[in-house]
Amino acid sequence: MIRQILKIFKALNSNEKPWQLSLGLAFGGIIGLMPLWTPHNIALLFLAFIIQINFSLLLLGFLFFSGIAYILDPLFHQIGLAVLTSEGMQGFWNSFFSNSLFIFDRLNNTLVMGSLIFSLVSALPLFFAINLLIRKYRQHLQNLFEKVPLFKSLKLAKAFDTLSGGGS
């Protein structure tokens, strides 16, 4: 746990570009909000593997947003149900789902469709907001934070963790 927190701090204070961190968190958010075993989630994971994004933040985003997804589950269902059963879109959906690939992707499921819409809509603002926060952090707080005793003690703890055999 300590190592994970340190990793995040390390990433925040590293030379990694802010977009790499915020994109990692946004990817984690999308994957976490959607049901895990869907083909487009696996495709997203593949992208996360090949794009230079921060994996610690992806993991953090995934864990955090998985919890959010559990809470928002009924909302996702309602969004998906509204979109998939909308009177005016029935013609479109009928031709859309005549392609087996979309059925395979389970987009006809209210939860998958609802969470996909929600995560895609919220991913962009999340990406830009995190990006801005990282810039602000690095600009104003990074040096200050390094001097905070807690941060120092975290570093000591990491050293202890390493010495006691639990470290990387």
Place this chain on the structure above:
Amino acid sequence: MKIFRWQGVLAFALIGILVAGFLFLFLDGMIERGIEEEGSKAAKTQIDIGSLTTSLLTQSITLTGIEVASPDNNMENVIQFDSLALDLDGTQAIAQKIVIDELQAQSIKLNQKRTHPAKTQKGASPTQETTGPADSGTLGLPDLGGLDMKSPAEILKSEKLETLEAGKRTKKIIADLKNKWEGKFAKDLNPKVLEETKQKLAELQKKIQGGGLTEIPQALQDFQALQKDIQSQVDRIKAMKSELQQDIQLAKQQVADLKNLPQKDFNRLKNKYSLNPEGGKNIVGALLEGPLKEKLDKAWKVYKLISPYLNKGKSPAEPVYVRGKGIDIAFAKTSPDFLVKHGNLSLVLFDTEVKGEIHDLSDNQIVYGKPAKMHFKSDKNNIFDSFALDITADKTRPQSQDTIALNIQGLNLKNTGQAELQGGSANITGQLTITDENNLQGDFKAELNAVALSIPEQKGNELANTLAQSLSTIDRINIAVGISGTIESYQFDIKSNLSDIIGKAVKNIVGDKMKNFEGDLMSAIQSQTSGVLSGANGSLSGLLGQNKILNDSNTSYSGLLGDAPVTKKGLPIPKSGLALPDGLKLPF
């Protein structure tokens, strides 16, 4: 700075290989457990699979040792297959559809004994545990135990008496009529109205006696109006009386009809349960009905279990939202979710193999547009000269129609597994139609030729031994079985030449028994129906009581009419005499 890290592809591929390796090692076991667990839950009976092998390259699955336990008997399998090989259409799996291009089912056996008892599934009705041999599913004469007569008490437990039903109906009709008349009386014969009318009349009389000349024209008008009211009330009461008489007649007729019903019930039950061969239901019927019903009830259970899965087009399951799962919205379907295009089957019947084929078995025939067909055929072998079984499940239209047609020629009775049948052959033909998955209509005929029956002697059972003796002389038996009704409640119409033969043989033996049986049956019916009959009579008395109310009202109003007579010219004549002031004469 580079945007992509290409080594990520390697990492991803590595994870993919690990997952594929895991699936390669454990997929078969996972599917096998999935079918056993989920299939057992869905079928509410235990499903066992000996082994399961998948091949992703050939897109096929092979299962061996499939056993589906009977929901009613945990020591019996409803159906079992030695092996089942499925060639799947992999491209359809992407759209979450199971399309089987070719199916091979080897050694299908029905009603076989299990080696170990099946577990009772959640939500299933408790099963009966038996260690006895499983029913072989063959045809033949049942035990002579079938001739045991049921006691009247047992009969009345399982039979509905028309008297009781009609008695309840009659009581309700009379109660409704009584309520109707009580309502009418409360509305139209309100005692307050009668009192008010009396009061009005008295006031008018007082007015005339004590009033001046000027008030006479007004009083005259009031008297005329009151008289009109009373007359109309009397007319209404007369009309009501006539209507009540009609209702009473109706009720009396119902009660009179009831009195004949116990005799009708007696005749019906006597014909059905008596061993009298002249009865509506013959001895062969009594012998065959039980075993036939048992077999058919088993078949209906399986039919009802399977039917919903083959008719999803008619009644698609209503999706229910489950947290974490959502619901799948079904858009316009162009193909069924489950389809077996063609299959080769081999059924083991009377210990011989019958080859068959299955075509177009789908879960949504309305979308697929073709009925499911199964056909078994066998040429001459040591069991029969020919065998043909055609099953069609047509659910392409809103009203489904399923048919079973059977044609067995030259069935060797010696090999049917019935100890009593020592020889002979049988021709069995017939067809059963199930409309709307509920209504049955079927006729089957069995012609048994050169029959050699050998029924072991039963010590002390004179009836059984006499029958056995009579049957041993028979070499030709015709049995016709008609089935009609619904799956829940169906009737047999069984006719056979055996009835006369056996009937004559038992007539002397069972004569006294029959007399006692009939006497007991009549007493039992009378004791069960006496309450209803007396209840109906009581209700009728209550209705007749309404007549008195109407008569009393009629008398009262007619009396009032007498109290307010009017002269020919319309002048009221009070009871106490004309009360005009002294010395005055009316001008008309």
